[in-house]
Amino acid sequence: xxxxxxxxxxxxxxxxxxxxxxxxxxxxxxxxxxxxxxxxxxxxxxxxxxxxxxxxxxxxxxxxxxxxxxxxxxxxxxxxxxxxxxxxxxxxxxxxxxxxxxxxxxxxxxxxxxxxxxxxxxxxxxxxxxxxxxxxxxxxxxxxxxxxxxxxxxxxxxxxxxxxxxxxxxxxxxxxxxxxxxxxxxxxxxxxxxxxxxxxxxxxxxxxxxxxxxxxxxxxxxxxxxxxxxxxxxxxxxxxxxxxxxxxxxxxxxxxxxxxxxxxxxxxxxxxxxxxxxxxxxxxxxxxxxxxxxxxxxxxxxxxxxxxxxxxxxxxxxxxxxxxxxxxxxxxxxx
Ligand SMILES: [Zn+2]
Numbered sequence: 001x002x003x004x005x006x007x008x009x010x011x012x013x014x015x016x017x018x019x020x021x022x023x024x025x026x027x028x029x030x031x032x033x034x035x036x037x038x039x040x041x042x043x044x045x046x047x048x049x050x051x052x053x054x055x056x057x058x059x060x061x062x063x064x065x066x067x068x069x070x071x072x073x074x075x076x077x078x079x080x081x082x083x084x085x086x087x088x089x090x091x092x093x094x095x096x097x098x099x100x101x102x103x104x105x106x107x108x109x110x111x112x113x114x115x116x117x118x119x120x121x122x123x124x125x126x127x128x129x130x131x132x133x134x135x136x137x138x139x140x141x142x143x144x145x146x147x148x149x150x151x152x153x154x155x156x157x158x159x160x161x162x163x164x165x166x167x168x169x170x171x172x173x174x175x176x177x178x179x180x181x182x183x184x185x186x187x188x189x190x191x192x193x194x195x196x197x198x199x200x201x202x203x204x205x206x207x208x209x210x211x212x213x214x215x216x217x218x219x220x221x222x223x224x225x226x227x228x229x230x231x232x233x234x235x236x237x238x239x240x241x242x243x244x245x246x247x248x249x250x251x252x253x254x255x256x257x258x259x260x261x262x263x264x265x266x267x268x269x270x271x272x273x274x275x276x277x278x279x280x281x282x283x284x285x286x287x288x289x290x291x292x293x294x295x296x297x298x299x300x301x302x303x304x305x306x307x308x309x310x311x312x313x314x315x316x317x318x319x320x321x322x323x324x325x326x327x328x329x330x331x332x333x334x335x
Contacts (some may be wrong), residue, residue, distance in 0.1 A: 032038030032132030077322025254289030
């Protein structure tokens with residue numbers, strides 16, 4: 001088993017990230033080194049099979065240019081909206097130009113002739129961290145993506161927890177404030193996402209700006225254009241209200257992570273996404289709140305990490321990692 005994993009760690013994988021307009025791909029070598037990359041327009045193909053064939057052609061051409069033998073690719077991972085990781089089928093993805101359901105994994109496997117795995121963004125990101133990033137030493141961790149929304153993926157005993165319909169890990173929609181006035185896109189109030197996503201951070205900052213007359217560089221930005229990035233930048237420049245906003249974000253996150261710990265007893269939490277770039281400004285408050293809210297049996301067991309995948313390549317590396325997982329599954333179906 002270890003031997004198989006060592007061979008697979010030194011092999012090549014194709015990571016594909018399918019977006020509504022563009023699809024990008026990369027051939028990834030050992031230690032997550034991107035050997036070549038390319039892309040095609042998703043919208044140029046009204047039939048998914050034609051898209052898959054064009055993709056293969058494009059991959060072959062780029063591999064040839066880079067001097068890579070395409071037969072050395074052991075697995076393919078594909079990230080796409082609304083994809084079910086168990087079936088490899090995208091269902092109800094309004095952004096994709098093909099009629100739903102789209103059998104992504106099966107079609108790509110037929111066209112490329114190698115194992116294909118599929119995953120949503122958060123699960124692909126977690127696989128990327130496990131094979132190429134901050135979680136290489138961990139078999140039990142929870143990945144939390146802090147971006148437009150809050151996503152998460154749970155890895156236990158080296159396996160992704162998917163659940164019956166591959167919907168496990170929607171921790172962003174766990175309710176953290178029952179008396180909240182923050183209405184979430186899911187139709188409920190008080191979800192973690194409404195506090196720790198980019199939108200949540202902006203809502204907190206607006207509230208803090210309204211509650212005091214205190215001077216802040218954020219007051220020079222019109223309230224309706226204020227972004228989480230503005231707040232992170234202001235926090236890094238020492239602006240008190242921006243720092244308080246990040247501290248409050250960290251407190252809510254720490255409290256939520258304390259509850260999540262009881263679920264899968266992770267060794268680490270790893271944070272990725274635009275808001276996670278402000279990790280140094282919410283980390284201390286998060287750890288303090290985590291410790292305060294933690295059931296004592298878990299104390300001193302958990303690390304809090306920032307993703308160390310390159311931000312712009314994380315989706316491709318995550319997809320390649322899903323490909324590596326798919327290759328492992330063909331050698332060891334029970335893994
Ligand atoms: Zn929600």
